[in-house]
Amino acid sequence: MVERLAYAFLFTIFLILVPLIGVGILNLQKVFSIFVPYLAFLIFLFGLVYRVLSWATSPQPFKIPLVAGQQRSLKWIKSSYIESPYTKTGVFLRMLLEIIFFRSLLREEKVETHPKKWLLFTSKKALWLGSIIFHYSLLVIALRHLKLFFEPVPSFVSLLHRADSLFEIFLPTVYITDILALLALLFLFFRRILVRQVMYVSYATDYFALLLIISVILSGALVRYFFRVDLFDVKRFTLGLVSFRPYVPEVVGSAFYVHLFLVSFLFAYFPFSKLIHAGGIFLSPTRNLENTSREKRYINPWNYPVKVRSYEEWEDEFREMMREAGIPVEKEEKES
Amino acid sequence: MKRVYDGKKIITGLVLFLAAFTSPFWYNTVFGTFDYVPELKVEKNGKECVKRTSYMKTNHMVLLRFWRDEVVRSGKRIYKKEDGTEIEMSLSGTCLKCHKNKEEFCDRCHGYLGKAPRCWSCHNVPREAKK
Numbered sequence: 427m428v429e430r431l432a433y434a435f436l437f438t439i440f441l442i443l444v445p446l447i448g449v450g451i452l453n454l455q456k457v458f459s460i461f462v463p464y465l466a467f468l469i470f471l472f473g474l475v476y477r478v479l480s481w482a483t484s485p486q487p488f489k490i491p492l493v494a495g496q497q498r499s500l501k502w503i504k505s506s507y508i509e510s511p512y513t514k515t516g517v518f519l520r521m522l523l524e525i526i527f528f529r530s531l532l533r534e535e536k537v538e539t540h541p542k543k544w545l546l547f548t549s550k551k552a553l554w555l556g557s558i559i560f561h562y563s564l565l566v567i568a569l570r571h572l573k574l575f576f577e578p579v580p581s582f583v584s585l586l587h588r589a590d591s592l593f594e595i596f597l598p599t600v601y602i603t604d605i606l607a608l609l610a611l612l613f614l615f616f617r618r619i620l621v622r623q624v625m626y627v628s629y630a631t632d633y634f635a636l637l638l639i640i641s642v643i644l645s646g647a648l649v650r651y652f653f654r655v656d657l658f659d660v661k662r663f664t665l666g667l668v669s670f671r672p673y674v675p676e677v678v679g680s681a682f683y684v685h686l687f688l689v690s691f692l693f694a695y696f697p698f699s700k701l702i703h704a705g706g707i708f709l710s711p712t713r714n715l716e717n718t719s720r721e722k723r724y725i726n727p728w729n730y731p732v733k734v735r736s737y738e739e740w741e742d743e744f745r746e747m748m749r750e751a752g753i754p755v756e757k758e759e760k761e762s
Numbered sequence: 763m764k765r766v767y768d769g770k771k772i773i774t775g776l777v778l779f780l781a782a783f784t785s786p787f788w789y790n791t792v793f794g795t796f797d798y799v800p801e802l803k804v805e806k807n808g809k810e811c812v813k814r815t816s817y818m819k820t821n822h823m824v825l826l827r828f829w830r831d832e833v834v835r836s837g838k839r840i841y842k843k844e845d846g847t848e849i850e851m852s853l854s855g856t857c858l859k860c861h862k863n864k865e866e867f868c869d870r871c872h873g874y875l876g877k878a879p880r881c882w883s884c885h886n887v888p889r890e891a892k893k
Contacts, residue, residue, distance in 0.1 A: 471780070471784075474776075474780075475776065475780075478772060478776050479766070481772075482766045482767060482768065482769060482772045482773075483764040483765065483766055483767070484767075485765070485767060486767065570876075572786075573875055573876030573877075574875075575786035575790075576786060576789055576790070577790060577793070577795040577798050577874070578793075578795065579873070579874070579875070579876035583876050584876045584877075584878065587876055587877060587878075588878065588880075594880060596827075597823050597824070597826060597827035597830075598823050598824075599879075654820040654821055654824070655820060656816075656819045656820045657875050658819065658871060658874065658875065659819075661874060661875060662799060665790060665797070665798075666797075668786040668787050668790055669787075669790055669791065669797065671797065705779075708775065709772070727765070727767065
């Protein structure tokens with residue numbers, strides 16, 4: 427189990443070394459500032475379309491909603507509208523709550539054995555809290571970066587900057603979400619190491635995804651708070667990218683290139699890893715189906731026409747013989 | 763050709779996402795602002811900034827932080843430049859003495875980057891810098 431952690435660490439370090447060597451030693455600024463981001467973006471777009479289409483073309487043999495509430499049946503049994511949805515609105519509400527509030531994570535429970543051999547379940551909210559803090563901080567951080575891609579800067583992006591630097595501590599002002607995202611990620615990472623059961627089910631890719639995002643945020647923080655870069659020039663560079671007039675920034679120092687490379691890698695890696703759950707959540711059949719398997723017949727789309735012979739046909743063929751042998755038949759032929 | 767299930771919904775969602783996600787590519791093209799680089803007004807008059815321009819570009823807020831801490835915490839108000847000349851450490855009194863048009867210098871650059879440092883709720887902007 428420890429070796430999985432080691433692989434993840436080694437690969438992250440390798441990823442950090444690539445731009446350090448590429449820019450710091452080989453002076454491949456052009457490759458790392460223009461070729462790599464474009465390539466990564468293309469891989470992301472094609473990967474995403476590929477993944478979504480591969481989901482969309484997978485037939486779904488039965489309805490498999492996972493429910494946590496009473497199914498609708500008899501009128502006098504109270505049914506759960508959202509937990510076991512039976513209408514489109516119910517499903518919609520269920521998805522909405524799942525996507526916005528990560529509701530299923532609230533169901534995490536700690537299971538212990540009591541000395542008297544009871545099984546004890548206690549509700550745990552830590553994973554939910556860490557997860558929701560991380561995701562929303564990352565969202566804000568990503569939206570903040572739009573200042574580099576839009577000219578004029580949309581007002582909601584400026585507003586986000588103001589809100590995010592609300593406390594005005596230090597100069598350059600520390601963004602609240604930078605700290606929150608890092609703390610939450612460290613929690614999620616150590617959870618996979620310190621909780622034995624979670625470590626047991628963690629693969630190298632689970633650690634790697636966390637380490638990659640941690641490195642992205644750390645390198646970004648380095649570029650902002652310590653090895654500062656000329657943002658004015660960086661914006662020229664990013665606007666150059668999105669208008670297909672590439673401009674190699676005059677930025678000195680490799681910290682910026684490490685950040686750029688890790689972000690590019692994250693984009694390219696996204697559609698082919700567990701991170702694509704961001705898109706997959708919309709298409710997960712355990713969440714987005716109505717629990718109406720008893721009310722409405724669901725036809726498996728890969729059913730092929732089976733040759734069947736009904737009892738009636740069989741009886742039609744053998745009725746004479748059956749009657750002669752005294753076996754009761756269902757359909758008496760009137761004319762005989 | 764494989765069959766696509768729920769194609770209408772899924773493809774609509776995908777197209778909407780892609781349109782939003784690639785918005786920087788078409789937003790700047792539509793507005794024609796992709797090669798806009800704001801022009802910063804600096805009256806040189808043979809003078810130089812407090813430190814090298816390349817340093818000021820990236821680190822002026824670090825210098826301001828240093829100045830503030832010196833003034834507020836240590837009570838020192840005189841800053842020795844690299845060439846030995848002494849100046850007063852003052853945001854309104856020194857920076858804005860040279861950078862007279864704050865709006866076309868500080869604010870324009872910060873606006874380009876979606877920033878608005880909140881110093882001016884306390885610090886005075888001299889009248890000649892208010893243009």
